[in-house]
Amino acid sequence: MSTEGSFWARRKAGVAAEAEAARAATEAHALAEERAVLEQQSDADILAQLDLPDPETMKMGDDFAAFMSKAVPDRIRRRALRTLWRTNPVLANVDMLVDYGEDFTDAATVLENLQTTYQVGKGMLKHVEEMARQAEERDNPPEPEVTDAPGDDDVLVAATDGAEPAPVEDAAEVAQDETPETPTPRRMKFRAEETA
Numbered sequence: 001m002s003t004e005g006s007f008w009a010r011r012k013a014g015v016a017a018e019a020e021a022a023r024a025a026t027e028a029h030a031l032a033e034e035r036a037v038l039e040q041q042s043d044a045d046i047l048a049q050l051d052l053p054d055p056e057t058m059k060m061g062d063d064f065a066a067f068m069s070k071a072v073p074d075r076i077r078r079r080a081l082r083t084l085w086r087t088n089p090v091l092a093n094v095d096m097l098v099d100y101g102e103d104f105t106d107a108a109t110v111l112e113n114l115q116t117t118y119q120v121g122k123g124m125l126k127h128v129e130e131m132a133r134q135a136e137e138r139d140n141p142p143e144p145e146v147t148d149a150p151g152d153d154d155v156l157v158a159a160t161d162g163a164e165p166a167p168v169e170d171a172a173e174v175a176q177d178e179t180p181e182t183p184t185p186r187r188m189k190f191r192a193e194e195t196a
Helices: 007-039 043-050 074-087 125-139 171-178
Strands: 155-157 166-168
């Protein structure tokens, strides 16, 4: 009989996992209580209680590992990391390829009376196209349409040099000629070769 897959082996592993989860929950609760007490104190009191130096007075070569323990509040850890990044030339030399290295939170308030063509839910394209169409109409007003006399199939254009006027094709025929022909779809054909 195999002991690895037996009921008692699985039960024993389950009890051990439950005990480990209970221990981890107890530690997390104790750490949360300790941090809650530390959050109410000032930074100077916390540094004195944890026997840590002031992060702003540290320089390159100092040991910042003490600030990475779980007992140190996040705000003090962040202060220590900022000092580390400023003092270390490798970390402080930020190249210009950092996409999010600048503060873009106030981009909308940089210019006074900033206007945009963007419309929420609609985007910019329709608005820009409508503005271009209106500008085109202002620059090139539409010409009045010339109507033919009833019953005329062709319009004769008078020539200025005294030559005989040439008939102009009907507008519907011209429109039909200008429409591009759609290509016929091509299909692949396969041929099986017989091997002898």
